[in-house]
Amino acid sequence: MDEFGSADNLTPDQIIAELDKKLKEWNTVPVNIAVVGNTGVGKSTFVNAFLGLKRKDPRAAKVGVVECTKEISKYPHPNNDKLIFWDVPGIGSQAFPAETYREKVNMIEYDFFVVMSSQRFTENDVKLSNMIKEMGKNFFFVRSQVDVDIYKQAKENDQSPEDVEESVMRTLREDIESRLKKLGMNDQKHFLVDNYSVDKYDFGDLFDATQSRLDEMQKTAVAFSCTHLTSKSLIEKRVKILKERIPLIATKCGLVLLDSSRNEVVYDEVCMYRTQLGLDIKQKYMLASGKENTLVKRIVRQIGGTVQAQSIAFIYKLCARFKSNVKYEQAKCRLEKELKSAHDEATENTRKLYTLVAGKTKS
Structure with missing residues (x-):
């Protein structure tokens, strides 16, 4: 309860309200990502x-x-x-000349930038990147339409895309590194992506990189929002964040008087586990009520009319007398088991997916 300072002055309803506020905080934090580059490089896609x-x-x-x-x-x-992507015109056009670009696109408002190209990074891209660096902002170079290069090379060599994929990727990386070096952008991170296949090439690495440029709550906002993106590293990241929620959810369960309400709290959290880990949320999770001590039930009924007006310290003392703090432990145990189960299932699904992709590539 250290999250809320002196809990003795709060009623159970107020404690629950504070818990809910903290649990939903990730959905209220603004994150602004600017995607910039020349015309036709695939920013919108x-x-x-x-x-x-x-x-x-x-x-x-x-x-x-x-x-x-x-x-x-x-x-x-x-x-x-609150998570907003901004599709921003490239620098140097008639409408967005370099001299006034910073002010026109309001660059100060973005958390970080994705600088995109579909062929090669130009002097305008470097000019833009230096402008971003001067402002103390972060950016990544992203080379899109990798699939086009692969299919073009395959057609020229009369081979399948799978046969030329590795060599094309290697050539692209070497070319980008060489060009960036000539432009004075040594050691700058760059990523190769196919916007239509987010499970291939560097899209997952790019996602991880975006996380490194945000504060903790913004990381949670991006990770929890982009539920359609799944990878082994992303699964582990989400599980870590979800584990941190368990004591808060268990505390809420300890404060809720009705079994049905307590079960609903746990059910909603389990559904969130499955959504975040890319599992079927339609799967039924009927949580059976634990056996309640008759004496505790009677006491709860007796104080039900006045309990909301009592301090949290009083509630804890009352619960301790009848050992009903077991509700916290029961919820915590159940949530940990459910999260582990969802984690194992999601990891196995991801393993099967990558095995399938690898098999198709070799065949």
């Missing part, structure tokens, strides 16, 4: 990949063969309207 939206979804960024990003566009994540 990249934004949609992170949002988990199909092209025809009315909430998706517009994608087309002509220039779509003529102005700054705002795209809130469908799972969290």
Whole structure:
């Protein structure tokens, strides 16, 4: 209860309200990510990949063969309207000249930047990157449309995409590193992605890198919002955050008087485990009520009308007399088991997915 200072002055309802506030805090923290680059490099498609939206979804960024990003566009994540991706025009165009670019796109407002290219990083990209660095902001270089390069090379060599994938990826990396070195951007992180296949190439590594540029609550916001993105590292990251919620949920269960309400709290949290770990949330979790001591039931009924007005210290003393603090331990134990089960299932599903992808690549 150290989370809330002096709990003695709070009623159970107030404690529960504070717990709920903390549990939902990740959904209230603003995160602003700017995706910048020249026309036609795939910024809009990249934004949609992170949002988990199909092209025809009315909430998706517009994608087309002509220039779509003529102005700054705002795209809130469908799972969290505080997580916003900004599709930003590239630097150096007539509408966004280098001299006034910083002010026009309001660069100070973004948490970090993704600088995109579909072929090579240009002097304008470097100019933009230096501008970002001067502001003390972070950025990544992202080379999109890797799949196009692979299929083009495969067609030229009369081979399958799988046969040339490794060599194309190696060539692209060497080319990018060489060009960035010539542009004075040694050791700058870069990622190769296919915006239509987020489980391939460097998309997962890019996601991990974005996390490293955020504070702890922002990391949780991004990890919990992008539930369509799954990888072994992301599963482990989410499990770590979910474990930290267990004492709060167990405390809430210890304060709730009715078994049905307590079960609902646990049920909702288990559903969250399964959603966050990419499992089927429709699977039924009927949580059986534990046997309640008759004496404790009677006491709860007797004080039910006045209990909300009592201090938390009084409630704890009363619970201790009849050992009903077991409710906290029961909830904590159940939640830990459910999280472990979900973690094991998600890890196995991920292993099978990558085994399947690897098998198709070799075949």
